[in-house]
Amino acid sequence: MAKTKPGKKDLDSYTIKGRNKVVRPGDCVLLRPSDSDKPPYVARVEKLEADHRNNVKVRVRWYYRPEESLGGRRQFHGVKELFLSDHYDMQSAHTIEGKCIVHSFKNYTKLDNVGTEDYFSRFEYKAATGAFTPDRVTVYYKCEMPYNPDDLMVQCEGC
Template identity: 90%
Template sequence: MAKTKPGKKDLDSYAIKGTNKVVRAGDCVLMRPSDSDKPPYVARVEKIEADHRNNVKVRVRWYYRPEESIGGRRQFHGAKELFLSDHYDVQSAHTIEGKCIVHTFKNYTKLENVGAEDYFCRFEYKAATGGFTPDRVAVYCKCEMPYNPDDLMVQCEGRKDCCNGRFISEINISFN
């Protein structure tokens, strides 16, 4: 674990106020936005520390929603899709509303029931440049669109034929 500044101490966990949930480094959390009309922000907790007055801060790595990225939301993005960014920040632990789970794309597609706290991530995102890792995505259909887990892949929109999930090729997902 990284060294803590003088007057600060590392904490192993933080109890979310008003709940019985405990957050630890590595957990994904929902954070209260300043605009109450917006959905909560999603972040991964990297570190928890308290100052000499016991004010608890969390160092987080932000997830971006597709519409928050350069290029915006595309047809193949799922409603619960997030991008793990290279954007780190320090926030008051009091802004944590709850915990959530950010699954891999593969694990998310295997869920029998997707709950309100379930999200998925298949890309890392460089906030300053708008670049993605990986920068290509598999295409499983003749319409050459990547798989959106919210859409039942039986046949393409406007088509009577489909490959029924067979890998066809890859496309570049550059949004620039």
């Protein structure tokens, strides 16, 4: 965990204004974009801190949507798919719109109902280089495509 600067204090939690939802380090949040036509940004809270005026800042680790990555969105990317990046930032806590849940791919595919706050991540993304970890995933026999949880896959005889 990063050291807190003089004049700042670490916080255990932050309550989202008007939402009465409590955010803690480790939670995933939706952050308001500057362009209201865009969907909210998604990030994982790493740290909360307040200055001497009680202005709360949040250190976040960003999730990228496929279209925000170097390779762009591909056919096998799910609608709710995100990539956990190595991109960290400090943001005003006032930009937090709400909480969300970023599931592992395996847990996401087991959900009975996918809510608006549910996302999944199966890759980590290096923002500077565009590299992914893992750099390959299981593909299917005939189509040679990774599984997209939004598409019903009917097993062929070869798969």
